[in-house]
Amino acid sequence: MSWLPVYPLIIPVMTAVLSYLFRNSPAGRWISVVGTVALLLASSMLMSEVLEEGVVVAQMSNWAAPFGITLAADLLGGVMVVITAITGLATVIYSLSEIPARLERLGFHALLQTLLFGVCGAFLTGDLFNLYVWFEVMLISSFGLLVLGGSREQLDGGIKYVTLNLVSTIMFLSGIALLYGVTGTLNMADLHLAVREVEDTGLLTTIAIMFLVAFGVKAALFPLFFWLPASYHTPPVAVSAIFAGLLTKVGVYALIRTFTLIFDQDVGYTHTIMLWMAVITMVTGVLGAAAMNDFRRILSFHIISQIGYMVLGLALYTPLGLMGAVFYLVHHIIVKANLFFVAGVAKRIAGSTDLSRIGGLYAHAPLLAFLFLIPAFSLAGFPPLSGFWAKYVVVKAALDLEMWVVAALSLAVGLLTIFSMTKIWGAAFWPDHPDGIKPRLSSLPIGDRVALMLPIVALAALTCIIGLFPEPFVQFAERAAQQLLDPTDYVTTVLGVRP
Amino acid sequence: MQSLILTTATRLLVALLLVFSVYALLRGHNLPGGGFIGGLIGATAFILYTIATSVREAQAALRVDPANVAMLGVGVAGLAGLASGFVNEPFLTGQWLFLFAEDGGKGLPLSTVLMFDIGVYMAVFGGILTLVFALEQEI
Amino acid sequence: MELLLAITIGVLVAASVYLMLDRNVLRFVFGLVLLSNAVNLLIFGSGRLTAGAPPLIDEGAYAPTGLVANALPQALVLTAIVIGFGLLAFALALVYRTYMTLGTVNTDEMRVAEPVADAKEAGQ
Numbered sequence: 001m002s003w004l005p006v007y008p009l010i011i012p013v014m015t016a017v018l019s020y021l022f023r024n025s026p027a028g029r030w031i032s033v034v035g036t037v038a039l040l041l042a043s044s045m046l047m048s049e050v051l052e053e054g055v056v057v058a059q060m061s062n063w064a065a066p067f068g069i070t071l072a073a074d075l076l077g078g079v080m081v082v083i084t085a086i087t088g089l090a091t092v093i094y095s096l097s098e099i100p101a102r103l104e105r106l107g108f109h110a111l112l113q114t115l116l117f118g119v120c121g122a123f124l125t126g127d128l129f130n131l132y133v134w135f136e137v138m139l140i141s142s143f144g145l146l147v148l149g150g151s152r153e154q155l156d157g158g159i160k161y162v163t164l165n166l167v168s169t170i171m172f173l174s175g176i177a178l179l180y181g182v183t184g185t186l187n188m189a190d191l192h193l194a195v196r197e198v199e200d201t202g203l204l205t206t207i208a209i210m211f212l213v214a215f216g217v218k219a220a221l222f223p224l225f226f227w228l229p230a231s232y233h234t235p236p237v238a239v240s241a242i243f244a245g246l247l248t249k250v251g252v253y254a255l256i257r258t259f260t261l262i263f264d265q266d267v268g269y270t271h272t273i274m275l276w277m278a279v280i281t282m283v284t285g286v287l288g289a290a291a292m293n294d295f296r297r298i299l300s301f302h303i304i305s306q307i308g309y310m311v312l313g314l315a316l317y318t319p320l321g322l323m324g325a326v327f328y329l330v331h332h333i334i335v336k337a338n339l340f341f342v343a344g345v346a347k348r349i350a351g352s353t354d355l356s357r358i359g360g361l362y363a364h365a366p367l368l369a370f371l372f373l374i375p376a377f378s379l380a381g382f383p384p385l386s387g388f389w390a391k392y393v394v395v396k397a398a399l400d401l402e403m404w405v406v407a408a409l410s411l412a413v414g415l416l417t418i419f420s421m422t423k424i425w426g427a428a429f430w431p432d433h434p435d436g437i438k439p440r441l442s443s444l445p446i447g448d449r450v451a452l453m454l455p456i457v458a459l460a461a462l463t464c465i466i467g468l469f470p471e472p473f474v475q476f477a478e479r480a481a482q483q484l485l486d487p488t489d490y491v492t493t494v495l496g497v498r499p
Numbered sequence: 500m501q502s503l504i505l506t507t508a509t510r511l512l513v514a515l516l517l518v519f520s521v522y523a524l525l526r527g528h529n530l531p532g533g534g535f536i537g538g539l540i541g542a543t544a545f546i547l548y549t550i551a552t553s554v555r556e557a558q559a560a561l562r563v564d565p566a567n568v569a570m571l572g573v574g575v576a577g578l579a580g581l582a583s584g585f586v587n588e589p590f591l592t593g594q595w596l597f598l599f600a601e602d603g604g605k606g607l608p609l610s611t612v613l614m615f616d617i618g619v620y621m622a623v624f625g626g627i628l629t630l631v632f633a634l635e636q637e638i
Numbered sequence: 639m640e641l642l643l644a645i646t647i648g649v650l651v652a653a654s655v656y657l658m659l660d661r662n663v664l665r666f667v668f669g670l671v672l673l674s675n676a677v678n679l680l681i682f683g684s685g686r687l688t689a690g691a692p693p694l695i696d697e698g699a700y701a702p703t704g705l706v707a708n709a710l711p712q713a714l715v716l717t718a719i720v721i722g723f724g725l726l727a728f729a730l731a732l733v734y735r736t737y738m739t740l741g742t743v744n745t746d747e748m749r750v751a752e753p754v755a756d757a758k759e760a761g762q
Contacts, residue, residue, distance in 0.1 A: 003584060003589075003590065006590040010577055010580070010581065010590075013573060013574075013577055014574060014577055016570070016573070017570045017571065017573055017574035017577070018574075020566070020567070020570040021567060021570060021571070058589060058590060059589055060589060060590055060591045061589065061590070061591040061592050061593065062588060062589045062592045107566075110570065129714055129717075132718075133717065133721070136721045136725065139725070140724065140725060140728065143725075143728055143732070147732065147735075150735060150739070152739055152740060152750045153750050153751045154751075155732070155735060155736040155739050155740065155750075156736070156740060156748050156749075156750040156751040157751040158732060158736075159663055159732060159733065159736050159748065160748075160751075162728070162729050162732055163663065163666055163667065163670070163729065166670050166725060166726075166729065167658075167670070167673075169725075170670070170673050170674055170677050173674075173677050173681070173718060174677045174680055176681070176714075177677060177680040177681040177683075177684045177714075178680070178684060180681070180684045180685070180710075180711070180714075181683070181684030181685070181686075229752070230751055230752055231751065233751070234751050535720075626724075630727055630731075633731065634727075634731060
């Protein structure tokens with residue numbers, strides 16, 4: 001019984017309360033910064049405990065599982081909470097410069113902290129219905145963040161985001177209802193045992209597909225991703241970045257959790273569907289990106305394409321594949337958020353995110369150009385950056401299963417990713433600015449420059465560290481994958497029956 | 500809306516509803532009631548007042564920003580959960596204090612459960628009123 | 639009784655799908671309202687319908703005596719109703735705001751975030 005999984009939840013919610021009450025003064029934003037630093041510390045403590053002791057479990061109000069509310073952190077959950085805190089901190093620092101006081105007075109920081117609260121909760125909960133509740137916490141705050149300010153573009157994108165996500169939520173809830181009807185429990189560890197005693201496996205497969213559709217919408221899988229490119233480029237950049245980094249990954253995390261712990265009855269059926277969904281997601285995402293001509297919209301389509309790789313790792317359902325999925329998940333959150341941050345700075349100094357209306361960034365802001373190349377090459381999978389190892393593991397897993405077409409397509413998608421990145425480079429960085437402006441970083445006030453560049457530099461450094469010293473990270477992903485494929489430790493710790 | 504009957508009745512009903520909401524809140528631990536329904540009843544009082552007069556007057560009567568009340572409620576509920584940490588029990592475990600308890604009786608039971616319920620009451624009350632005021636102003 | 643519940647759920651879902659196929663966003667949201675109510679009934683039905691007493695425990699006892707109703711689905715439904723209420727209120731307010739700002743709730747005409755010009759450019 002531990003308090004450690006509680007801190008990553010109670011810290012953001014208390015930060016949200018305080019930063020909302022002080023929203024009209026500058027104190028509000030600094031409370032938000034301090035709270036996120038505390039969240040990072042708390043999640044690191046939880047992570048080190050998980051690394052040393054194995055699965056860490058907390059039973060709320062001392063009700064034993066499966067009757068009470070359980071929080072459980074295994075290696076995957078733990079690392080996701082740490083990465084949430086890192087992305088959250090980067091976003092909060094970035095927003096110090098980007099978010100105008102008008103939006104802060106509307107409660108920007110409180111919404112952001114509530115979002116972190118929901119995301120951490122989704123990663124830590126050990127109960128399916130609670131996962132639904134955490135999804136809702138996350139959704140309602142993301143709705144708020146998405147339309148905060150209420151410009152025409154935001155409202156238009158917001159409507160599509162809200163309605164389609166509500167459909168997915170309802171689908172998730174009906175899946176929960178049916179699963180409860182079949183098994184009589186909703187605790188995930190208990191479900192792992194209970195589904196093995198269900199006689200009607202056909203019904204279970206149907207429920208599994210409902211979950212696949214529900215989480216597929218959240219994760220932006222083909223053919224369910226249309227809300228994402230419609231909305232992700234509309235809000236302020238700080239919001240885009242944290243959405244791009246975290247929100248779809250919660251969907252992927254939920255897929256990994258449920259399809260390793262609960263729905264592993266008919267792997268040949270469910271995971272084959274998932275496999276082809278993943279492959280088509282990769283291809284359509286990258287083709288969509290190739291057709292776009294706006295910095296942020298290209299990046300939005302790339303989120304979709306990259307989601308394909310992660311789900312592919314899960315769908316292959318081998319230790320190597322899952323390891324690739326875990327590694328990819330962590331690497332991609334860092335890289336994607338960083339690319340959006342770079343796009344934000346480019347917009348700030350060059351005036352737009354439309355590629356035909358900006359330019360000259362390489363000549364006048366070489367530091368930004370260099371910092372763009374790190375995440376961009378990592379996204380495309382250049383050695384020795386983090387993306388190379390992530391792609392390498394997933395493709396290797398596909399080759400091991402002799403799925404030549406899948407492997408070839410994932411390599412081709414990597415190639416097209418480079419094409420998109422060179423397109424951004426060739427339009428925004430290389431040629432002169434069409435209006436003759438010289439976009440210099442020094443045109444920004446010093447305080448803004450620090451707040452904008454600090455997250456970019458830190459995340460780029462993290463990408464390089466993972467790329468240059470992949471050994472501990474790969475080992476970690478391997479352990480996490482083993483824990484997912486053999487959840488005995490998770491189940492016994494949650495249910496409190498040590499063998 | 501201008502209606503003499505409604506305006507007159509509202510004066511009585513608002514007070515009655517507010518008292519009843521606190522009653523529902525306090526009896527909630529053992530009997531039907533609790534923070535959620537209490538908060539709803541409390542919010543109804545101000546919604547009725549809004550219909551009878553106007554959003555502006557209801558806001559003036561409330562004196563504080565309902566969104567602040569809601570957030571403060573979330574904070575209170577969170578603190579109630581943390582209290583069990585001081586006696587080394589899991590998060591949200593109820594802590595009880597029986598004031599003036601004589602043998603056999605329970606005296607005046609005070610608990611973190613009640614505090615949590617008060618937090619829920621404030622959160623629901625504030626949340627619903629924020630929503631209603633925003634919608635009423637908009638339409 | 640369970641058959642009746644199942645039919646009700648089916649009718650609700652059918653009606654909501656019909657509404658959600660409309661281009662008018664407001665009707666889509668009404669479809670969502672119906673659908674979320676259908677799912678609430680589904681949760682209720684999943685807990686099995688029993689003609690038992692309310693799940694209350696007598697003073698001094700540790701377990702209820704006799705057949706009592708399953709309390710968990712009711713708790714789940716209550717939570718789902720509350721969350722659904724909040725989300726749908728938000729969605730309605732958003733639709734209203736959008737109508738006031740964009741002047742339309744027809745999805746075919748809502749192309750501000752993804753302008754039609756872009757699609758044509760890409761098609762060439």
